[in-house]
Amino acid sequence: MSHRNSGIMVFVLIGLLFLGISSVYAETAEEYYNKGNASANQGNLIQAISEYTKSIEIDPNNAEPYYTRGGAYRLQGNFSQAISDFTKAIEINPNLAEAYYNRGIAYYDQGNPSQAKDDYSKAIEINPEYADAYCNRGVVYTGQGDFTEAISDFNKALEINPGYSGAYYNRAVVYFGKKDFDRAWEDVHKAEGSGHTINTEFLAALKQASGRDK
Numbered sequence: 001m002s003h004r005n006s007g008i009m010v011f012v013l014i015g016l017l018f019l020g021i022s023s024v025y026a027e028t029a030e031e032y033y034n035k036g037n038a039s040a041n042q043g044n045l046i047q048a049i050s051e052y053t054k055s056i057e058i059d060p061n062n063a064e065p066y067y068t069r070g071g072a073y074r075l076q077g078n079f080s081q082a083i084s085d086f087t088k089a090i091e092i093n094p095n096l097a098e099a100y101y102n103r104g105i106a107y108y109d110q111g112n113p114s115q116a117k118d119d120y121s122k123a124i125e126i127n128p129e130y131a132d133a134y135c136n137r138g139v140v141y142t143g144q145g146d147f148t149e150a151i152s153d154f155n156k157a158l159e160i161n162p163g164y165s166g167a168y169y170n171r172a173v174v175y176f177g178k179k180d181f182d183r184a185w186e187d188v189h190k191a192e193g194s195g196h197t198i199n200t201e202f203l204a205a206l207k208q209a210s211g212r213d214k
Helices: 003-025 029-041 045-058 063-076 079-092 097-110 113-126 131-143 147-160 165-177 181-193 200-210
Strands: none
Touching: 029 045, 029 063, 045 063, 063 079, 063 097, 079 097, 097 113, 097 131, 113 131, 131 147, 131 165, 147 165, 165 181, 165 200, 181 200
């Protein structure tokens, strides 16, 4: 072997060595996903979205990065993009109840309560013990004036989670709408006892309508 050929072989070996090192340190889809979660937990949504996007580029068939990126977009107020990501997560994993639930929140925040209700119902169909989905669907029913269905959903949420302060508060709002002020006060006290902060305007309206202070 000539000296020149020997030099070429050394160069090739060095190149292969660096290739091996770079592959060792290349981040995986899971690592980008975990970094995205860490950024999201720190409140850095822009960085989280960037990390989730890298995870998706490496493994586009994993529902979780779409779902979590959708959550970050929703927190940013980018409801259209959030809905798109939740929808993609559902396409990959049709049994991901959390994706339906969070897409429901995005639809509701976007001003589409009927679509939100459908998604909450689908989440409940997949997971019948999904207390948050019952509570949020109850809020939609309340807004639609269907107090019977609203109370039913809040009751179910409380059956699953007896300490669910938000369900007590929202049920109090429904009882107020039905002019059942005694029950409204009972739920206000239960909500307060569970650590829920009562809206001051609602409390003032309840006091005035019921003719009592507590």
